[in-house]
Structure formats: structure tokens, C-alpha cells
Amino acid sequence: xxxxxxxxxxxxxxxxxxxxxxxxxxxxxxxxxxxxxxxxxxxxxxxxxxxxxxxxxxxxxxxxxxxxxxxxxxxxxxxxxxxxxxxxxxxxxxxxxxxxxxxxxxxxxxxxxxxxxxxxxxxxxxxxxxxxxxxxxxxxxxxxxxxxxxxxxx
Amino acid sequence: xxxxxxxxxxxxxxxxxxxxxxxxxxxxxxxxxxxxxxxxxxxxxxxxxxxxxxxxxxxxxxxxxxxxxxxxxxxxxxxxxxxxxxxxxxxxxxxxxxxxxxxxxxxxxxxxxxxxxxxxxxxxxxxxxxxxxxxxxxxxxxxxxxxxxxxxxx
DNA sequence: CCCCCTTTGACCATTCCTGACCTTGCCTTA
DNA sequence: TAAGGCAAGGTCAGGAATGGTCAAAGGGGG
Numbered sequence: 120x121x122x123x124x125x126x127x128x129x130x131x132x133x134x135x136x137x138x139x140x141x142x143x144x145x146x147x148x149x150x151x152x153x154x155x156x157x158x159x160x161x162x163x164x165x166x167x168x169x170x171x172x173x174x175x176x177x178x179x180x181x182x183x184x185x186x187x188x189x190x191x192x193x194x195x196x197x198x199x200x201x202x203x204x205x206x207x208x209x210x211x212x213x214x215x216x217x218x219x220x221x222x223x224x225x226x227x228x229x230x231x232x233x234x235x236x237x238x239x240x241x242x243x244x245x246x247x248x249x250x251x252x253x254x255x256x257x258x259x260x261x262x263x264x265x266x267x268x269x270x271x272x273x
Numbered sequence: 274x275x276x277x278x279x280x281x282x283x284x285x286x287x288x289x290x291x292x293x294x295x296x297x298x299x300x301x302x303x304x305x306x307x308x309x310x311x312x313x314x315x316x317x318x319x320x321x322x323x324x325x326x327x328x329x330x331x332x333x334x335x336x337x338x339x340x341x342x343x344x345x346x347x348x349x350x351x352x353x354x355x356x357x358x359x360x361x362x363x364x365x366x367x368x369x370x371x372x373x374x375x376x377x378x379x380x381x382x383x384x385x386x387x388x389x390x391x392x393x394x395x396x397x398x399x400x401x402x403x404x405x406x407x408x409x410x411x412x413x414x415x416x417x418x419x420x421x422x423x424x425x426x427x
Numbered sequence: 428c429c430c431c432c433t434t435t436g437a438c439c440a441t442t443c444c445t446g447a448c449c450t451t452g453c454c455t456t457a
Numbered sequence: 458t459a460a461g462g463c464a465a466g467g468t469c470a471g472g473a474a475t476g477g478t479c480a481a482a483g484g485g486g487g
Contacts, residue, residue, distance in 0.1 A: 336442025
């Protein structure tokens with residue numbers, strides 16, 4: 120049930136939860152030791168699961184006393200933030216951008232896992248077979264569905 | 274009662290039953306091995322027998338640790354009619370047809386007035402400025418939003 | 428015989444994991 | 458205080474493990 124990367128991701132998120140969402144600090148080498156993997160695997164996890172698009176901020180320093188600090192982007196109101204993100208979706212939205220957006224909204228509890236999955240499924244269905252403008256259609260669909268969800272809950 | 278596709282379909286449905294309807298996870302290559310067929314046959318079965326319209330959600334991931342997850346969308350009987358209506362939406366949907374559809378759905382209390390109005394607004398917003406394929410986009414948007422609403426209520 | 432559903436296979440795309448090599452920062456010591 | 462050493466973390470490219478797509482061939486019922 121999951122790759123090494125998934126487990127490391129879960130481990131870090133657990134740490135964040137235990138720290139009430141405040142930023143945590145860790146050592147790359149130590150974490151790699153915990154999971155018995157090469158240190159660069161940690162970078163892979165950070166790059167793919169804790170990107171800015173997904174709502175995380177990662178800073179680090181090299182050299183003696185080096186560290187990696189992971190925090191979440193601060194938002195006053197998640198709903199407001201979500202609306203802004205929606206506004207920022209341009210005319211086009213790639214699959215990756217959609218995944219990042221949905222992951223972020225899920226992490227921030229704007230939508231739940233099931234809704235995210237469903238939206239992915241619907242977009243999948245509506246875009247297969249479409250030749251051109253897949254990204255444009257995807258942007259439209261995601262905007263429509265998210266707006267609908269958020270307005271319904273307002 | 275006969276084709277390979279039918280057997281694979283039955284096999285997957287059996288797995289779902291045994292798992293009490295909770296989502297199951299499988300490996301495309303392994304399943305193909307079980308039935309001694311090419312992996313893409315699995316995709317065929319998924320596409321033809323486990324579509325959203327039929328009440329299933331399929332998500333997958335490629336690469337190492339890849340998987341295919343199949344879950345059920347819960348649709349109550351009340352919504353079954355609506356789902357059929359949805360299936361009847363063709364590739365295109367004029368504004369007039371959309372209005373008729375929303376009116377019917379409102380009459381049958383599948384959605385309420387506010388939701389109908391909201392959907393109209395969103396469709397309006399997403400289609401203004403679009404030159405070609407407005408009806409196609411409208412069909413897509415309405416299908417997407419209705420599916421979302423119906424599943425949320427399941 | 429024709430049409431539609433099935434089946435196959437060649438080719439493609441994505442994700443993960445590792446290891447070699449690079450950069451940065453601090454500390455010790457001549 | 459300059460040089461060298463040690464202690465972090467960063468980059469990148471490659472290989473392996475999966476799943477996806479699409480067009481063409483196959484086959485069975487009307």
C-alpha cells in the first residue's frame with residue numbers, strides 16, 4: 120500500500136499534524152536513515168509532495184548545522200484562499216496543475232478525498248477523446264465544479 | 274456469457290463484493306496475467322464496464338508502485354432517473370435544452386432552484402467569449418456539475 | 428456480407444529510486 | 458587569517474516498474 124515516497128510523505132505530514140501545523144525542522148540525513156534510503160530520496164519527496172503549489176513552504180541550509188524546514192503557506196481563510204486560487208486558474212489547466220490544486224484543497228480541507236477523486240474521474244471522462252483544447256476544457260470543468268461546491272456550502 | 278471481457282468484469286465485481294463495496298486496488302499486469310491476456314485488455318474492460326455512468330470511479334497511477342483503484346459511486350434510486358437523463362445528454366446541449374433539463378430536474382426535486390440558477394450562472398460565465406463548440410462545452414459542464422451534485426448526496 | 432464489439436501489440440508516458448558528483452557553511456589549525 | 462577538512466544539503470541523469478493510447482485485426486450475430 121504505497122511506495123517509499125508515500126510513506127515518507129505520510130511521516131512528514133504526521134509530524135506537521137503533531138506540531139499543530141507549525142513549521143517543523145528536520146535533518147535530511149537522519150530522515151533518510153529512518154527509511155533506509157539515499158538522502159536524495161528526501162528531495163524527491165519534497166519536490167513532488169511538498170511544493171508551493173500544494174501549499175507548502177520548504178527552506179533549507181547546507182553545511183554544518185544544516186536543516187530542512189517545512190511549513191504550510193499561511194492563509195487567513197481557506198475558503199477565501201480557495202476562491203483566489205480558482206481565480207488564478209488561467210484559460211488552461213494541465214493535469215499536473217489540477218492534481219496539485221486538488222491536493223492542496225484536500226490538504227486544507229476545502230474538499231474531501233472523495234470529492235477530489237470524483238472530480239478527477241469526471242474530468243477524465245469528459246476529456247477523453249477530446250483532441251484539442253483538453254487543458255482549456257479541464258480548466259473550465261474544474262472551475263465550474265469547484266465554484267458549485269463552494270457556493271453550495273457558503 | 275462469454276467473452277473474455279465479460280469474465281474480467283465479473284471477476285472485478287466479485288472482488289468488489291468481497292470487499293463490501295469498498296474500493297479495491299489491483300495491478301494491471303497481474304490481472305492481465307490471471308486471464309492470460311494483454312494488459313490493455315484491462316483498460317478496455319474498465320472503459321466499457323466501469324465508467325462513471327455505470328457508477329464506478331477508477332483512478333490509477335503509473336510508474337513504480339503504480340495501481341488501479343476501483344470504487345463505487347453511491348447513487349440512490351431517486352437519482353437513477355437523473356442519471357439516465359444525464360446519459361441522454363448528447364455531445365451537444367443548447368441553452369434551450371439545458372433550461373429544459375434543469376427545469377425537469379427541479380420539478381423532480383433532484384436539484385433545487387438555487388442550484389439550477391447557480392449552474393446557469395456558471396455555464397454562462399464559462400461559455401461567454403467562447404466562439405466555437407459552445408454547445409459541446411455546455412453539455413460537458415452540465416454533465417460534470419450534475420454528476421458532482423448527485424454523488425455528493427449519495 | 429456487414430457492423431459492432433473484442434482483442435492484440437507496438438509504442439508512449441509517468442513515477443520512483445539510486446548513486447555519482449556538486450555546493451555551501453562552519454570550524455580548526457598553522 | 459588563509460587553507461583545509463568535515464558536515465550538511467542539492468542536482469541530475471539513468472534504469473526499472475508501472476499503467477495508457479491507438480489503430481488494426483479478429484469474430485460473431487443479424
